[in-house]
Amino acid sequence: METTGDFFERIVDVEVTGEEAGPLAERMVDWMVTEGLITRELSNDGVYSLTVDEGHVPGPNWARAVADSSDPAWLPGPVAVIVGRDYHVGGQGADEAEYAVCPRCETKIVIINYPEEFEADEEVWQPFEDGIATWKETGEGSSPCSACGASVPVTEWQWESNFAVGALAFDFWDWPPLSASFCETFSQQLGHRTVEHTGKV
Ligand SMILES: [Zn+2]
Numbered sequence: 001m002e003t004t005g006d007f008f009e010r011i012v013d014v015e016v017t018g019e020e021a022g023p024l025a026e027r028m029v030d031w032m033v034t035e036g037l038i039t040r041e042l043s044n045d046g047v048y049s050l051t052v053d054e055g056h057v058p059g060p061n062w063a064r065a066v067a068d069s070s071d072p073a074w075l076p077g078p079v080a081v082i083v084g085r086d087y088h089v090g091g092q093g094a095d096e097a098e099y100a101v102c103p104r105c106e107t108k109i110v111i112i113n114y115p116e117e118f119e120a121d122e123e124v125w126q127p128f129e130d131g132i133a134t135w136k137e138t139g140e141g142s143s144p145c146s147a148c149g150a151s152v153p154v155t156e157w158q159w160e161s162n163f164a165v166g167a168l169a170f171d172f173w174d175w176p177p178l179s180a181s182f183c184e185t186f187s188q189q190l191g192h193r194t195v196e197h198t199g200k201v
Pocket residue numbers: 102103104105106107145146147148149150
């Protein structure tokens with residue numbers, strides 16, 4: 001039985017294509033193994049990621065990735081690598097984005113009207129959901145902006161910070177908070193823009 005409650009810190013590559021994601025994932029694992037942050041050993045202990053149920057066991061130098069490793073009782077869990085076009089939601093609960101900002105006209109399209117509502121407005125969400133589903137399937141998908149009418153690729157909508165679409169993500173299960181410098185180095189290694197989430201299952 002897990003007693004700590006399972007939470008994750010996630011880094012999503014929001015620029016890599018579905019085709020490049022697999023090879024890039026392998027290069028990132030090689031890099032993290034070389035750095036001693038993870039090992040090649042896989043475990044499913046405490047891993048509840050989107051499409052994979054196992055991750056890499058931490059390596060001897062895992063503490064180099066975190067902001068504070070002073071608690072000797074806090075040992076990190078596996079790092080799951082999620083390859084494939086998908087959407088990722090941080091936080092807890094909702095499966096939809098709270099809002100998205102149109103990159104053409106900068107209108108904020110509210111999907112979940114907190115704090116009055118706690119569920120997505122289905123009519124507003126549906127075109128986004130459809131666009132994401134098409135992108136997942138084909139690599140291209142758009143949703144129309146209800147304000148300016150532009151058809152905007154789902155990879156270009158500016159999603160709220162807890163929502164991201166991307167083809168490669170890394171879930172650090174039960175790690176102490178990753179340091180800002182590690183996240184920056186990680187993004188440089190990817191060579192792409194990233195979005196970071198935290199959440200709980
Ligand atoms: Zn617009």
